[in-house]
Amino acid sequence: MIGADAVRVTGKSQPLCVGGGKTVSDLIGDDIKITWDGVKGSVTGELKKLDSWAEFDPAVSNGHFFPATLSAAYNGVPITVQKGDSVKTLIDRNWILLVEDKDVPITFSANDKVFLIFDFSGATLAE
Numbered sequence: 001m002i003g004a005d006a007v008r009v010t011g012k013s014q015p016l017c018v019g020g021g022k023t024v025s026d027l028i029g030d031d032i033k034i035t036w037d038g039v040k041g042s043v044t045g046e047l048k049k050l051d052s053w054a055e056f057d058p059a060v061s062n063g064h065f066f067p068a069t070l071s072a073a074y075n076g077v078p079i080t081v082q083k084g085d086s087v088k089t090l091i092d093r094n095w096i097l098l099v100e101d102k103d104v105p106i107t108f109s110a111n112d113k114v115f116l117i118f119d120f121s122g123a124t125l126a127e
Contacts (some may be wrong), residue, residue: 035072044122066097
């Protein structure tokens with residue numbers, strides 16, 4: 001599974017997997033859209049700014065976040081996410097991505113194969 005088949009953004013009222021009572025609609029605007037070209041998902045629309053979300057990560061509690069849930073095909077599979085020079089590997093289908101620079105794509109891979117790239121260059125980072 002790659003691209004659009006590999007991921008979904010859950011409904012706006014869906015609670016997030018991280019504490020604090022946040023829902024998807026706390027992170028993204030109603031106008032969010034992903035346009036697919038193979039593995040690349042170009043995100044447009046508003047990423048809201050959170051000023052205090054210590055439950056996410058006390059060291060990084062401010063910023064713009066994007067929620068993504070991987071397909072069940074990735075259940076139990078180590079997933080590597082790369083954003084610039086930062087690389088993180090976890091066995092998890094639920095991801096909340098911190099978008100610090102919308103011009104830096106976020107790449108997902110499993111078994112050394114890229115299956116998803118989020119491009120936020122067309123998104124709006126709310127003030």
